[in-house]
Amino acid sequence: MTTWIFRRLIQAIFVVLAMTVIVFIGVNVIGDPVEILISPQADQAERARAVIALGLDRPLWEQYGRFLWNAVQGDLGKSFVFNEPALRLIAQRMPATMELAVTAVLLSIVLGIPLGLYAGLKPNSFAGRSIMAGSIFGFSLPSFWVGLMLIMVFAVQLGWLPSTGRGQTATLFGVQWSFLTRDGLAHMLMPALNLSLGNIALVLRLTRAGVRENMPMDYVKFARAKGLSPVRVVFVHVMKNITIPIVTVIGLEFGSTVAFAVVTESVFAWPGMGKLIIDSINVLDRPVIVAYLMMIVFLFITINLLVDLLYTVLDPRVRLESRE
Amino acid sequence: MLERKGEWMMLKALAGAGMALLLGASLAAAQSVTMAMSSAPTSVDPHYHTFAPNETLGVHIYDRLIERDPLNNLIPGLALSWKLIDDSTWELKLRQGVKFHDGSEFTAADVAYTFARVPTVVNSPGSFSIYTKTVVAMETPDPYTVRMKTNGIYPLLPVDLSNVFIIPKNLGPNPATEDFNSGKNAAGTGAFRLTAYKQGERVELERNDAWWGPKPHWQHLTIRIIPNDGARTAALLAGDVQLIEFVPTADAARLRADKRVALSEIASLRLIYLWLDRSRSGPTPFITGPNGEALTSNPLNDKRVRQALTMAINRPAIVERVMEGAAYPIGQFVDKGTWGHVPGLLPPGTDVAKAKALLAEAGFPQGFRITLHGPNDRYVNDGKIIQAVGQMWSRIGVQTTVDAITWPNYISRANKQDFSAYLLGWGFGEATNPLRSLVYTYSPPKGWGAVNRGRYSNPAFDGLVDRLMTTADDAAREGLVREATSLAMEDVALIPLHLQKNIWAMRAGLSFVARADEDTRVMELRPTP
Numbered sequence: 001m002t003t004w005i006f007r008r009l010i011q012a013i014f015v016v017l018a019m020t021v022i023v024f025i026g027v028n029v030i031g032d033p034v035e036i037l038i039s040p041q042a043d044q045a046e047r048a049r050a051v052i053a054l055g056l057d058r059p060l061w062e063q064y065g066r067f068l069w070n071a072v073q074g075d076l077g078k079s080f081v082f083n084e085p086a087l088r089l090i091a092q093r094m095p096a097t098m099e100l101a102v103t104a105v106l107l108s109i110v111l112g113i114p115l116g117l118y119a120g121l122k123p124n125s126f127a128g129r130s131i132m133a134g135s136i137f138g139f140s141l142p143s144f145w146v147g148l149m150l151i152m153v154f155a156v157q158l159g160w161l162p163s164t165g166r167g168q169t170a171t172l173f174g175v176q177w178s179f180l181t182r183d184g185l186a187h188m189l190m191p192a193l194n195l196s197l198g199n200i201a202l203v204l205r206l207t208r209a210g211v212r213e214n215m216p217m218d219y220v221k222f223a224r225a226k227g228l229s230p231v232r233v234v235f236v237h238v239m240k241n242i243t244i245p246i247v248t249v250i251g252l253e254f255g256s257t258v259a260f261a262v263v264t265e266s267v268f269a270w271p272g273m274g275k276l277i278i279d280s281i282n283v284l285d286r287p288v289i290v291a292y293l294m295m296i297v298f299l300f301i302t303i304n305l306l307v308d309l310l311y312t313v314l315d316p317r318v319r320l321e322s323r324e
Numbered sequence: 325m326l327e328r329k330g331e332w333m334m335l336k337a338l339a340g341a342g343m344a345l346l347l348g349a350s351l352a353a354a355q356s357v358t359m360a361m362s363s364a365p366t367s368v369d370p371h372y373h374t375f376a377p378n379e380t381l382g383v384h385i386y387d388r389l390i391e392r393d394p395l396n397n398l399i400p401g402l403a404l405s406w407k408l409i410d411d412s413t414w415e416l417k418l419r420q421g422v423k424f425h426d427g428s429e430f431t432a433a434d435v436a437y438t439f440a441r442v443p444t445v446v447n448s449p450g451s452f453s454i455y456t457k458t459v460v461a462m463e464t465p466d467p468y469t470v471r472m473k474t475n476g477i478y479p480l481l482p483v484d485l486s487n488v489f490i491i492p493k494n495l496g497p498n499p500a501t502e503d504f505n506s507g508k509n510a511a512g513t514g515a516f517r518l519t520a521y522k523q524g525e526r527v528e529l530e531r532n533d534a535w536w537g538p539k540p541h542w543q544h545l546t547i548r549i550i551p552n553d554g555a556r557t558a559a560l561l562a563g564d565v566q567l568i569e570f571v572p573t574a575d576a577a578r579l580r581a582d583k584r585v586a587l588s589e590i591a592s593l594r595l596i597y598l599w600l601d602r603s604r605s606g607p608t609p610f611i612t613g614p615n616g617e618a619l620t621s622n623p624l625n626d627k628r629v630r631q632a633l634t635m636a637i638n639r640p641a642i643v644e645r646v647m648e649g650a651a652y653p654i655g656q657f658v659d660k661g662t663w664g665h666v667p668g669l670l671p672p673g674t675d676v677a678k679a680k681a682l683l684a685e686a687g688f689p690q691g692f693r694i695t696l697h698g699p700n701d702r703y704v705n706d707g708k709i710i711q712a713v714g715q716m717w718s719r720i721g722v723q724t725t726v727d728a729i730t731w732p733n734y735i736s737r738a739n740k741q742d743f744s745a746y747l748l749g750w751g752f753g754e755a756t757n758p759l760r761s762l763v764y765t766y767s768p769p770k771g772w773g774a775v776n777r778g779r780y781s782n783p784a785f786d787g788l789v790d791r792l793m794t795t796a797d798d799a800a801r802e803g804l805v806r807e808a809t810s811l812a813m814e815d816v817a818l819i820p821l822h823l824q825k826n827i828w829a830m831r832a833g834l835s836f837v838a839r840a841d842e843d844t845r846v847m848e849l850r851p852t853p
Contacts, residue, residue, distance in 0.1 A: 030733050031736030054447070
């Protein structure tokens with residue numbers, strides 16, 4: 001078990017290293033941050049000064065070497081744009097994205113699994129068919145469009161919900177959270193729903209497929225024959241068997257929800273990390289891009305790790321490293 | 325159920341508050357306003373980054389010695405008057421009785437302090453020293469007089485001063501940029517004082533009742549950052565914000581018909597134009613013969629070819645169809661009513677036959693092939709503009725391929741003279757600026773021609789600019805500006821297309837003064853009387 005985790009960590013470090021090399025070369029190929037940041041009115045001398053101030057006059061390998069040296073000491077560099085440590089910028093934005101992503105994933109579980117169960121148990125009922133038809137919209141409609149429609153209907157036409165932004169926040173553990181205030185929740189409802197639509201559809205369809213596959217199986221028949229109540233058959237026996245793929249997907253989807261919340265964040269002007277990374281890419285703010293991607297890589301690796309560990313809990317047959 | 329009812333009441337109350345704002349009611353509670361900016365300031369430090377959003381935030385907190393009116397004419401700010409007392413000395417008389425937000429009084433010492441601080445900002449990605457470095461020495465004979473010495477005659481100093489925000493000397497040596505963001509150092513003399521700054525999200529400001537200017541209507545100002553065009557418009561329609569800047573052209577037509585909102589617009593000082601590669605005498609990378617064969621020379625060095633290319637463009641059609649009316653066609657740098665405008669210098673009329681004749685005369689009876697480059701995410705409708713130009717060029721036999729590229733990549737390539745013909749925009753403060761920065765020969769030691777990416781060079785033109793830059797008399801200088809502009813246009817140094825319109829939208833019942841310089845000043849947002 002320990003060696004297994006250790007091996008995973010070594011892999012992670014190599015992935016991060018490869019990623020930083022790609023970003024350094026990539027940003028360098030795309031263009032020169034100074035050209036984007038500097039005032040168009042600046043003369044040649046001022047341009048040269050800015051290049052030196054940002055350390056971009058050095059050869060690329062030297063810039064990378066310095067970055068690695070500082071990174072080992074826990075310093076991922078300062079943003080070219082804000083002159084603040086890249087990690088601090090990301091940390092400031094992270095709670096907003098995290099609470100949005102967690103809410104979205106919770107929504108996809110709370111809505112997706114019951115709807116999927118229903119559609120799986122009563123596949124030929126009108127409601128079952130409607131749920132399945134509706135789920136197609138969930139993953140086929142582009143989320144920026146759905147987001148704008150939600151705003152148009154609930155904010156502009158009906159005026160029920162605030163259109164954009166994060167609203168009032170409250171402090172918990174020294175961090176600002178929206179979900180602690182009523183105003184913040186009202187602001188979060190539409191973006192969270194928008195972000196979760198695709199996931200709801202996915203979880204729903206997975207659940208339904210699992211139920212449909214398992215219901216005719218012998219163990220279900222046997223459980224019924226034993227005289228167990230339908231509730232127990234579905235929620236204990238069937239659920240246990242269909243949870244593994246669902247957990248895998250939810251785990252992976254949580255990663256991508258965090259990493260790619262950017263569309264929802266920009267439509268709803270939600271001040272999260274996604275907006276930060278897009279802005280940073282637009283101005284080639286390399287320290288922020290690198291730090292953000294490093295964080296996302298670690299996030300994915302951690303989630304994968306957790307999912308693998310969860311397997312062993314959910315399915316006793318799965319043994320990591322199979323005790324060789 | 326009761327719980328839910330409470331929620332409803334709450335939402336209704338919120339909606340009600342929005343309505344009250346919308347009606348511009350004079351209730352004390354209604355005197356707060358929210359404005360949405362299209363991109364985020366990078367800092368509250370007024371000297372950190374020469375970046376338009378920072379300026380928009382800055383004008384609310386800080387003042388400058390010289391301000392600009394909506395048409396971009398210079399007006400008194402913290403300085404009441406300015407004049408040349410000899411060829412290299414400007415004397416400014418300062419406003420008396422002005423207080424900084426920290427309570428200290430504004431005097432000449434603060435001006436000296438600010439000018440000393442500007443070049444020392446750490447890690448600035450775009451330093452304000454471009455506006456202060458012409459001042460080689462400063463004297464403060466009394467607390468309300470400043471004398472600035474320049475190297476020889478420098479007539480543009482007042483224009484430069486209208487870019488530099490003044491901060492109090494009380495901040496001490498080397499005030500840190502972070503301390504401005506935290507609010508500790510953010511003391512100006514401006515109409516509002518900073519109460520909270522959340523990078524990339526919102527800025528909260530309170531009215532400074534001691535401000536020397538006309539009292540702003542709003543007690544409390546929230547600036548929100550909503551870069552997405554659709555979301556910004558929706559926030560206005562929903563009543564969450566009362567004023568938005570940079571209304572997208574696609575929405576402008578619809579908003580004009582909407583009774584809930586009003587628009588305010590003006591010709592900007594942002595010129596959209598095309599560069600033609602003049603850096604090469606040999607072949608230029610994106611031009612080939614009519615059948616794709618390599619050429620031995622650069623056709624763009626022939627004035628007749630350049631004239632044919634500008635003549636082929638139907639500017640009114642681009643403005644009407646592509647820009648949906650949100651621009652003004654132009655054949656020079658500045659619009660009517662702006663200092664330096666050449667009366668009667670219109671864009672060349674569209675004349676396909678004459679353009680073809682000119683091409684034939686230049687030795688290209690069959691035309692040639694060219695790739696026209698442009699950004700697709702920088703200027704209003706940039707990608708569509710180059711498509712339209714491409715079609716118009718094809719009509720005179722110049723077979724045009726259009727290539728739109730994302731800005732970060734595009735601008736780096738444009739700076740390396742990678743393209744043959746390409747679109748750029750240029751925002752400027754006054755009419756001598758494009759002459760000096762865009763068209764003047766690229767000369768690094770002098771700092772002129774810094775953005776002359778096409779590398780146009782004309783000694784006769786340079787001579788005129790050298791002369792006008794050492795002419796102190798405004799009228800004589802304007803004459804030279806006109807002469808130089810006419811020369812550049814006649815020689816097709818670049819191809820001007822149009823000036824963008826600046827459009828703001830606000831809730832009905834409010835009025836806002838549109839500004840040529842793109843600054844959004846909430847001081848100028850008031851209930852319609």
